[in-house]
Amino acid sequence: MTFGKAAVEGEQQEQAKEQKLDNIACIKDLGCSTITNPKGNIHCLTIIGQIEGHIVLPPQNKTTKYEHVIPQLVAIEENNEIDGLLLILNTVGGDVEAGLAIAEMVASMSKPTVSLILGGGHSIGVPMAVSTNHSFIAPSATMTIHPLRLNGLIVGVPQTYEYFDKMQERVVQFVSKNSKITKERFRELMLKTGELANDVGTVLFGEEAVKNGIIDSVGGLSDALAKLYELIRKKRESITAVNSDGGGGIQ
Amino acid sequence: MIMHSIIPNELIFGGFPGSIENNFKEMEYLGVRVQVSQSSNNTLVIQRVISTSPKAYLNPKLQPGMSIE
Numbered sequence: 001m002t003f004g005k006a007a008v009e010g011e012q013q014e015q016a017k018e019q020k021l022d023n024i025a026c027i028k029d030l031g032c033s034t035i036t037n038p039k040g041n042i043h044c045l046t047i048i049g050q051i052e053g054h055i056v057l058p059p060q061n062k063t064t065k066y067e068h069v070i071p072q073l074v075a076i077e078e079n080n081e082i083d084g085l086l087l088i089l090n091t092v093g094g095d096v097e098a099g100l101a102i103a104e105m106v107a108s109m110s111k112p113t114v115s116l117i118l119g120g121g122h123s124i125g126v127p128m129a130v131s132t133n134h135s136f137i138a139p140s141a142t143m144t145i146h147p148l149r150l151n152g153l154i155v156g157v158p159q160t161y162e163y164f165d166k167m168q169e170r171v172v173q174f175v176s177k178n179s180k181i182t183k184e185r186f187r188e189l190m191l192k193t194g195e196l197a198n199d200v201g202t203v204l205f206g207e208e209a210v211k212n213g214i215i216d217s218v219g220g221l222s223d224a225l226a227k228l229y230e231l232i233r234k235k236r237e238s239i240t241a242v243n244s245d246g247g248g249g250i251q
Numbered sequence: 252m253i254m255h256s257i258i259p260n261e262l263i264f265g266g267f268p269g270s271i272e273n274n275f276k277e278m279e280y281l282g283v284r285v286q287v288s289q290s291s292n293n294t295l296v297i298q299r300v301i302s303t304s305p306k307a308y309l310n311p312k313l314q315p316g317m318s319i320e
Contacts, residue, residue: 043303044305045303050263057264072303075303076303097253148253149253149254150253151254151264
């Protein structure tokens, strides 16, 4: 008699089917992400166009607003269901304070983070690109490294230059701290002449950005995802190792 | 504010009539933050999804251009 076994199997199948339908309904109705990927759940943050900070930019600009990005980063760090963050950049730069704020937030996250530059990661996009655990750049993507500019009234005194230099130092320090490039080399790239038509600075292609130590590797979406899943796996392993250690040892 | 961008300031701020009035507004829809605009027949149309969850972008109800009842 196979009646009983078949009935149990049938019930199990029914349950699995119901679960699947529940999951689909959840995505459709609530947009929630409760379905777990065994490799880890990732969230993706796109930094596009201008970085908009303290001043609302005119509507012809496509912007990434920091009041959107910062709470999202907090949510990603806090949510137990999210294991890692993929940061996708295609930005022309923008507000220094907002850009550095986002970069500092990403750099201080405990969850694995990977960035991928597609198209361009210019100006203040550079600190954001290096803020992650590992950074990728598409071979055709470029990074423009150039000095800061100030808009508005400028007083023609040596102190103005000092102030500029100080503001620039924040970017230089962040980049050298979070990547393999030295401060001196970064400043050199920033002030190079003969590369840009109406400015000093350097345009780096994907390969060159890696050669200069700003970005870790050249790659695309699959490389970035593979690296992120690898970092998630390593983090999980280290947590398991600590837990199986007994947890009572001197830390 | 210091702008650090490859786009010249005159392009960022130029041609700006002094008003940023547009009919975009932000709201929560199906648990996801979206930017919507008011269409002529008084329905809201999704312009942009503001979320980090990749699944939000796969939801057909949240595609830009979809109207919200």
